[in-house]
Amino acid sequence: MASAGLEAEQTETMTVREAIRETLREELARDEDVFLMGEDIATMGGVLDVTGDLHEQFGKDRVRDTPIGESGFMGAATGAAATGSRPVVEIMFSDFVGVAMEQIMNQMAKMRYMFGGKTEMPVTVRTTEGGGMGAASQHSGTVHSWIAHFPGLLAVAPGTPAAAKGLLKSAIRSDDPVFFFENKMIYEQSGEVPTDEDFTIPLGEASVEREGADVTVVATQRLVGESLSVADDLEGDTDVEVIDLRSLYPLDTDTIAESLAKTGRLVVADESPLSYGVHAEVMARAVEDAFYSLDAPIQRVGVPDTHIPFSPSLEREVVPDSAQVREAIERIA
Amino acid sequence: MPTIDLETETGREEALRRMLTIRQFDTTAGERFADGEIPGFVHLYIGEEAVGVGACAALEDDDYITSTHRGHGHCIAKGLDPKPMMAELYGKREGYCNGKGGSMHIADVDAGMLGANGIVGAGPPLGTGAALTIDRKDEDRVALSFLGDGAVAQGQVHSAANLAATWDLPVIFLVENNGYGEGTPAEMQHNVENLSATAGAYNVPGITVDGMDITAVNEAVTEARERARAGDGPTFIEAETYRFHGHFEGDEELYREDDEVERWQARDPIETFAQRLIDRDELTDEEYEALQSEVETTIEEALEYAQSAEEPAPEEAYDDMFAAEVPEITEFARRVRADGSGHGGER
Numbered sequence: 001m002a003s004a005g006l007e008a009e010q011t012e013t014m015t016v017r018e019a020i021r022e023t024l025r026e027e028l029a030r031d032e033d034v035f036l037m038g039e040d041i042a043t044m045g046g047v048l049d050v051t052g053d054l055h056e057q058f059g060k061d062r063v064r065d066t067p068i069g070e071s072g073f074m075g076a077a078t079g080a081a082a083t084g085s086r087p088v089v090e091i092m093f094s095d096f097v098g099v100a101m102e103q104i105m106n107q108m109a110k111m112r113y114m115f116g117g118k119t120e121m122p123v124t125v126r127t128t129e130g131g132g133m134g135a136a137s138q139h140s141g142t143v144h145s146w147i148a149h150f151p152g153l154l155a156v157a158p159g160t161p162a163a164a165k166g167l168l169k170s171a172i173r174s175d176d177p178v179f180f181f182e183n184k185m186i187y188e189q190s191g192e193v194p195t196d197e198d199f200t201i202p203l204g205e206a207s208v209e210r211e212g213a214d215v216t217v218v219a220t221q222r223l224v225g226e227s228l229s230v231a232d233d234l235e236g237d238t239d240v241e242v243i244d245l246r247s248l249y250p251l252d253t254d255t256i257a258e259s260l261a262k263t264g265r266l267v268v269a270d271e272s273p274l275s276y277g278v279h280a281e282v283m284a285r286a287v288e289d290a291f292y293s294l295d296a297p298i299q300r301v302g303v304p305d306t307h308i309p310f311s312p313s314l315e316r317e318v319v320p321d322s323a324q325v326r327e328a329i330e331r332i333a
Numbered sequence: 334m335p336t337i338d339l340e341t342e343t344g345r346e347e348a349l350r351r352m353l354t355i356r357q358f359d360t361t362a363g364e365r366f367a368d369g370e371i372p373g374f375v376h377l378y379i380g381e382e383a384v385g386v387g388a389c390a391a392l393e394d395d396d397y398i399t400s401t402h403r404g405h406g407h408c409i410a411k412g413l414d415p416k417p418m419m420a421e422l423y424g425k426r427e428g429y430c431n432g433k434g435g436s437m438h439i440a441d442v443d444a445g446m447l448g449a450n451g452i453v454g455a456g457p458p459l460g461t462g463a464a465l466t467i468d469r470k471d472e473d474r475v476a477l478s479f480l481g482d483g484a485v486a487q488g489q490v491h492s493a494a495n496l497a498a499t500w501d502l503p504v505i506f507l508v509e510n511n512g513y514g515e516g517t518p519a520e521m522q523h524n525v526e527n528l529s530a531t532a533g534a535y536n537v538p539g540i541t542v543d544g545m546d547i548t549a550v551n552e553a554v555t556e557a558r559e560r561a562r563a564g565d566g567p568t569f570i571e572a573e574t575y576r577f578h579g580h581f582e583g584d585e586e587l588y589r590e591d592d593e594v595e596r597w598q599a600r601d602p603i604e605t606f607a608q609r610l611i612d613r614d615e616l617t618d619e620e621y622e623a624l625q626s627e628v629e630t631t632i633e634e635a636l637e638y639a640q641s642a643e644e645p646a647p648e649e650a651y652d653d654m655f656a657a658e659v660p661e662i663t664e665f666a667r668r669v670r671a672d673g674s675g676h677g678g679e680r
């Protein structure tokens with residue numbers, strides 16, 4: 001329950017976008033070895049305006065526009081990280097991660113292990129995920145399950161502005177490769193963010209965003225907010241506990257198991273394809289570590305193994321929202 | 334100061350020693366592999382020694398290299414120690430990678446050797462990244478990426494070359510054109526005669542040199558290094574060479590004729606260099622023999638070291654994943670090994 005401590009701290013209201021940008025600003029200022037690179041992140045300020053004015057403050061060497069070549073610049077980030085830099089790379093849309101996958105899976109993820117621990121790999125990869133913008137199949141994917149599945153990579157996906165700040169700080173300061181997945185539909189979502197420049201959230205810690213006794217919803221990214229609103233709607237009827245999973249790998253099994261000890265019922269809500277992914281992993285952990293707490297079949301909410309279509313009516317069909325979360329809760333409550 | 338100054342007599346002797354060390358290391362590795370002592374597969378550098386040594390001689394100790402699946406020669410040329418190298422081939426704990434890498438992944442980051450690589454074409458982006466660190470920290474170093482002729486078809490090579498050229502990074506791309514990518518001739522994989530033509534697309538110098546001639550390689554890399562240090566960006570060098578052995582040990586070599594191999598063997602880069610030194614009265618036949626037996630001893634010692642080194646303990650398979658503690662790894666490993674046996678069975 002990391003968020004419980006927040007009240008004591010100085011906070012400021014910020015959007016997810018601002019939280020990410022201000023975190024990048026603070027980390028660039030704090031550590032000369034940190035630099036940003038990616039397509040259109042400097043002069044243009046990022047296609048979704050996340051990096052904004054950072055290039056003006058830090059110059060073109062610290063905030064670098066790359067050519068459009070994900071394999072080349074992801075490899076360069078990997079080589080730079082192995083030699084004493086701390087690159088923060090932006091992949092414009094997570095669908096393009098595939099272009100750089102060789103450098104990610106065979107170099108970045110494996111070098112430390114293959115070399116017998118003789119190098120660190122302090123690289124952070126930021127990328128945007130998710131449907132909802134009518135951006136069609138090649139700009140709407142949610143690929144974090146691939147990365148979380150692959151040994152040697154850490155993966156986080158914040159559901160709130162405070163989580164965005166705390167996790168991004170931890171990612172940049174980590175000596176391991178960390179993927180930081182931003183859902184593009186929550187950039188405008190705002191919340192209280194600690195102003196402390198050293199506010200970090202440990203990688204591998206979920207947060208209980210709302211306590212409840214009847215059903216646990218383990219949610220990620222946009223579905224954290226959606227689940228909280230469902231929980232409010234159901235108040236008096238069903239007492240829903242909402243956990244922001246935050247860290248996909250490592251994954252906070254203890255917090256989930258503790259919650260299930262209380263509620264005995266689990267909904268997993270994550271906007272990735274339903275098969276073989278984050279849902280399955282959370283369920284596996286629940287079964288391994290909290291089997292005897294379970295009173296009902298576990299429910300999953302996600303994308304029904306399709307790509308994200310263009311037409312708004314089709315997109316609404318496959319991208320999960322509060323309605324699916326609510327139905328899932330009602331099936332087992 | 335270059336690592337080995339080929340302008341001096343002692344430098345030339347050291348270059349010859351390194352080429353002989355590579356030849357002897359790989360000959361021994363091939364034999365031990367054939368005898369079933371070395372697991373996995375090994376790709377030997379025999380015949381290409383002038384490229385690795387000529388190039389690394391032109392570098393300084395703190396320069397970086399990235400390597401290929403055919404990396405033993407690059408390691409020795411960069412000054413790595415044959416003992417932990419051989420131990421790595423044997424999968425021993427004393428190996429450069431504690432037995433986690435093997436022949437295709439020998440690395441010593443502290444020595445500037447950023448790893449042999451099992452992925453064809455993966456080195457140039459990494460070398461470009463090392464050059465990016467150098468550039469950002471304003472260091473007086475360069476990075477050199479070795480790649481094969483086959484690798485020149487790989488997209489990430491071009492993505493990296495374009496980035497390095499656009500940002501004027503201090504990196505050198507050195508193609509070892511040994512005529513084949515596995516069993517397919519280079520001319521069937523590329524539509525240009527000289528692979529150095531690739532440089533044209535990035536508006537950087539591209540040159541083709543005789544890769545059987547250590548001096549030619551050394552001069553090209555020396556010049557490229559100067560260019561890189563001056564902030565003028567990458568150079569793309571193609572060294573024409575030949576591998577005397579198959580693609581990997583055990584390769585039946587059905588794709589090439591014996592007389593082709595013999596024609597190249599007649600241009601053996603070690604023999605021609607030694608002969609040049611003998612003709613110039615810099616080296617006597619006796620001295621050459623003494624150097625050869627010195628190198629034999631070095632490799633014999635490396636072999637004994639590797640053979641008698643310790644096996645890693647099975648549970649070390651779970652080490653070195655992350656700098657941070659990750660609970661999954663300890664937890665899953667504990668469950669795997671809960672009955673004390675693990676996956677690995679008997680040691």
Ligand SMILES: Cc1ncc(C[n+]2csc(CCOP(=O)(O)OP(=O)(O)O)c2C)c(N)n1
Binds near residue numbers: 402452
């Ligand atoms: C991405 C990738 N594709 C294919 C292979 C299989 N493979 C290993 S070595 C090799 C040939 C490489 O040829 P070249 O780059 O010319 O190097 P050489 O073996 O001649 O030194 C191939 C195809 C691989 N290791 N990686």
